[in-house]
Amino acid sequence: MPITIHGKEYVTVAERVTAAHEELEKISIQTEVLRDEPVVIKATVETNKGTFTGISAANPAKSIEKQNPYEVAETSAVGRALGFAGFGSVESIASADEMIKAGADKEEKPQATSKQIGMIGLLGSELGWANTKLTAGAKKLFGVETLPELNIEQASEYITKLKEVKDKEETKEDSTACENCDADITGTTANNSLKKYGKMLCMACQLKENK
Numbered sequence: 001m002p003i004t005i006h007g008k009e010y011v012t013v014a015e016r017v018t019a020a021h022e023e024l025e026k027i028s029i030q031t032e033v034l035r036d037e038p039v040v041i042k043a044t045v046e047t048n049k050g051t052f053t054g055i056s057a058a059n060p061a062k063s064i065e066k067q068n069p070y071e072v073a074e075t076s077a078v079g080r081a082l083g084f085a086g087f088g089s090v091e092s093i094a095s096a097d098e099m100i101k102a103g104a105d106k107e108e109k110p111q112a113t114s115k116q117i118g119m120i121g122l123l124g125s126e127l128g129w130a131n132t133k134l135t136a137g138a139k140k141l142f143g144v145e146t147l148p149e150l151n152i153e154q155a156s157e158y159i160t161k162l163k164e165v166k167d168k169e170e171t172k173e174d175s176t177a178c179e180n181c182d183a184d185i186t187g188t189t190a191n192n193s194l195k196k197y198g199k200m201l202c203m204a205c206q207l208k209e210n211k
């Protein structure tokens, strides 16, 4: 299945190969190593519609490509040659594999600000959460190991979530029931009623007490 990256559709090299074999009467794919340091591979796709070539270099700065530079470069070269032959994305010759390899499927977001991290810490202490619990929560939601690893959007989402948790706990603490009629009353009403009448009453029951 094609994958969508930044609004464009990309097809994996495996899918391009399958499509080419299905559609073409004759196809041969050959690869050749042009250079070893860094690895550069040229792929030649011969079809009954013509001959197409693709060239790709492995990037030794990336660990997966450093481990398997020939395989990675070969896959990309074949993908590019098939792209030129009309198999794959119309908009782009790059394959889904290449885009993922380049990390283009992950949008880079700025890191969380120190103000956001401070806010998370503050909400955590208000909730009585230890730092380990705060970090565990961030890991569960966003897969990060430490709070500063959060990006700006994740941090703001986490702050919203923590505020929601805090609001819930406060509502729980604050609400209580009228001693006469069992209606839900707020903490403020309960406190005022305790002062005036010595018991926690709803507004309606307080009015009755006045009579």
Ligand SMILES: [Zn+2]
Residues within 6 Å of the ligand: 178, 179, 180, 181, 182, 183, 201, 202, 203, 204, 205, 206
């Ligand atoms: Zn009442």
